[in-house]
Amino acid sequence: MSxxxxxxxxxxxxLHEVSRYFEEGRVQAVHGLDLSIEAGEFVALVGRSGSGxxxxxxxxxxxERPSTGRIWFEGMExxxxxxxxxxxARRIGLVFQRDNLLPTLNxxxxxxxxxxxxxxxxxxxxxxAIELLERVGMVHRAGHKPxxxxxxxxxxxxxxxxxxxxxxxxxADEPTGNLDxxxxxxxxxxxxxxxxxxxxxxxxxxxxxxxxxxxxxxxYISDGRLILDSSDLPExx
Amino acid sequence: xxxxxxxxxxxSHRPLRSLLTLxxxxxxxxxxxxxxxxxxxxxxxxxxxxxxxxxxxxVTYKGVVDILLSSIExxxxxxxKQAPGVRDVTGELAWMGSLDxxxxxxxxxxxxxxxxxxxxxxxSGRLPAEGENDRVIIGGSLSEAMALKAGDEFNLRGHxxxxxxxxxxxxxxxxxxLVLPLPTLQKIIHxxxxxxxxxxxxxxxxxxxxxxxxIEQLKVxxxxxxxxxxxxxxxxNQTMQFFNGIAWSMSTLAFIIAFVVMLNTLxxxxxxxxxxxxxxxxxxxxxxxxxxxxxxxGGILATxxxxxxxxxxxxxxxxLVHLGGISAFIDADVExxxxxxxxxxxxLLGLAGSFFPALRAVRMWPAEALRQE
Ligand SMILES: Nc1ncnc2c1ncn2[C@@H]1O[C@H](COP(=O)(O)OP(=O)(O)O)[C@@H](O)[C@H]1O
Ligand SMILES: [Mg+2]
Numbered sequence: 384m385s386x387x388x389x390x391x392x393x394x395x396x397x398l399h400e401v402s403r404y405f406e407e408g409r410v411q412a413v414h415g416l417d418l419s420i421e422a423g424e425f426v427a428l429v430g431r432s433g434s435g436x437x438x439x440x441x442x443x444x445x446x447e448r449p450s451t452g453r454i455w456f457e458g459m460e461x462x463x464x465x466x467x468x469x470x471x472a473r474r475i476g477l478v479f480q481r482d483n484l485l486p487t488l489n490x491x492x493x494x495x496x497x498x499x500x501x502x503x504x505x506x507x508x509x510x511x512a513i514e515l516l517e518r519v520g521m522v523h524r525a526g527h528k529p530x531x532x533x534x535x536x537x538x539x540x541x542x543x544x545x546x547x548x549x550x551x552x553x554x555a556d557e558p559t560g561n562l563d564x565x566x567x568x569x570x571x572x573x574x575x576x577x578x579x580x581x582x583x584x585x586x587x588x589x590x591x592x593x594x595x596x597x598x599x600x601x602x603y604i605s606d607g608r609l610i611l612d613s614s615d616l617p618e619x620x
Numbered sequence: 621x622x623x624x625x626x627x628x629x630x631x632s633h634r635p636l637r638s639l640l641t642l643x644x645x646x647x648x649x650x651x652x653x654x655x656x657x658x659x660x661x662x663x664x665x666x667x668x669x670x671x672x673x674x675x676x677x678x679v680t681y682k683g684v685v686d687i688l689l690s691s692i693e694x695x696x697x698x699x700x701k702q703a704p705g706v707r708d709v710t711g712e713l714a715w716m717g718s719l720d721x722x723x724x725x726x727x728x729x730x731x732x733x734x735x736x737x738x739x740x741x742x743x744s745g746r747l748p749a750e751g752e753n754d755r756v757i758i759g760g761s762l763s764e765a766m767a768l769k770a771g772d773e774f775n776l777r778g779h780x781x782x783x784x785x786x787x788x789x790x791x792x793x794x795x796x797x798l799v800l801p802l803p804t805l806q807k808i809i810h811x812x813x814x815x816x817x818x819x820x821x822x823x824x825x826x827x828x829x830x831x832x833x834x835i836e837q838l839k840v841x842x843x844x845x846x847x848x849x850x851x852x853x854x855x856x857n858q859t860m861q862f863f864n865g866i867a868w869s870m871s872t873l874a875f876i877i878a879f880v881v882m883l884n885t886l887x888x889x890x891x892x893x894x895x896x897x898x899x900x901x902x903x904x905x906x907x908x909x910x911x912x913x914x915x916x917x918g919g920i921l922a923t924x925x926x927x928x929x930x931x932x933x934x935x936x937x938x939x940l941v942h943l944g945g946i947s948a949f950i951d952a953d954v955e956x957x958x959x960x961x962x963x964x965x966x967x968l969l970g971l972a973g974s975f976f977p978a979l980r981a982v983r984m985w986p987a988e989a990l991r992q993e
Binding site for chain 1: 621622623625626629630633895896898899900901902903904905906907908909982985986987988990
């Protein structure tokens, strides 16, 4: 289905005048947003608390439905919940700030969950899970339940899970928000490697200046609007 | 890990709740099995006994709920015999009594010379001859219970009897019945001149439609009597209708309760796990797979409950049959097709009970689910 990128003029993700209102329009979380993200980018969404970053990220992942406006992923416009779910299963990985994992499953099983329905072979699902546990340095934690893991380990596991189906886009919402600086550093290193080594497009919500500095492109959000896009700044050209 | 691992984990994560729900289904299944087997058991052993002795039409007094209380004048037999196509008619007096040890027995009186005697096959002894009014035939199981053999003598209700023969094992009724000449039984229980039922034996095996026509004619001539084809005795008889009605309403009630328990459990588990369901959606599980997950949880509970209920039900039924002393009349084994039917109903209930919770789980957009605590 996907066209080779050389021939593909469509951005990976495109939002056109996207708005999301809550409480019958009294709360405007995202307001008339126009945005394109190209394959391979590392984008930071920056803004104060309550500015609409999470809502925007959810819209990009199709787990939230826009009140108005249109969203394209790889040139296609998924409308229904199910169509978005199919994209998240194979093309889009998601990482949240906290409580990413299923408490009744151990680390390895949590990694296998997204592969159910995607990878038919149980053995290959297991192999892939172990591969990713190795990648995030947690093979020795394979049999542990989320409760038995540290905050940093849980976030690394969540990132590993976002990668199991080899997505083209990973969306992370304040992945270091609940971590101390050492753990935050490890998580950011991991995220950078995904972008730089695996070529996965990365969008990270953060209000941490250091993390934002890692990204090649920064989008500043305020009151649900895009107020500044670092790629528009002269030094970028 | 497989797909089924997740519902199993979810259920074992709350073991007490899962177990109680499973028990709810099990009790419904067990109740259904027990009540239905009881009513069906009576019905079937009765129909079987009638068929064994070649009765085509069974006659009782109209409107009696308890067949043993039916009273028909003995003279009517001669009139019934005049009906077209009738080969033979035999009046029968039945009485339920108990031995000194409390074992209930069915005591049956037949006129000497009636064709009914010839339907008994004996394992020892012989049939009573004309005038041998103190001779009885004893069912195989009963003879063992009473430790009697052909030629032995015993007392019943102050009357002296001699065992003429032992019937070969057959239906449960025959196994535990005691058959004696009609006048003797009439005297013992003070019902001279009456019988409880008539057995009509037709000239040839007629088709049910022809029998139905004959029954219509008989009904007109004998408005006080009720005529039933042997195969439909269970359906037409008021005692059986009463039993079946109770069995049906008890089972329905049990199933409704189990359904509510199932709904409650799954709604609770879906509500508590809203965030987890949101996570599943976030990692790419579509509405169909999430729906299937909840349905499977209900299905597992229902299947477990059905299996436990089948076991519980058949043991309970066996126990009731023995404790209640009704082993004389019904077979203590639960019919396999009833088990399948009830287990199927339980499974359906499980799926129905998880349908609405599952619907709730997939109705939300994932972000909404993730916002829940
Ligand atoms: N489901 C919701 N119902 C009502 N208001 C909401 C909802 N989700 C977000 N909001 C509001 O929308 C605004 C943006 O929220 P959010 O996207 O979470 O911001 P951020 O992630 O930048 O902190 C906030 O004012 C928030 O209170
Ligand atoms: Mg946020």
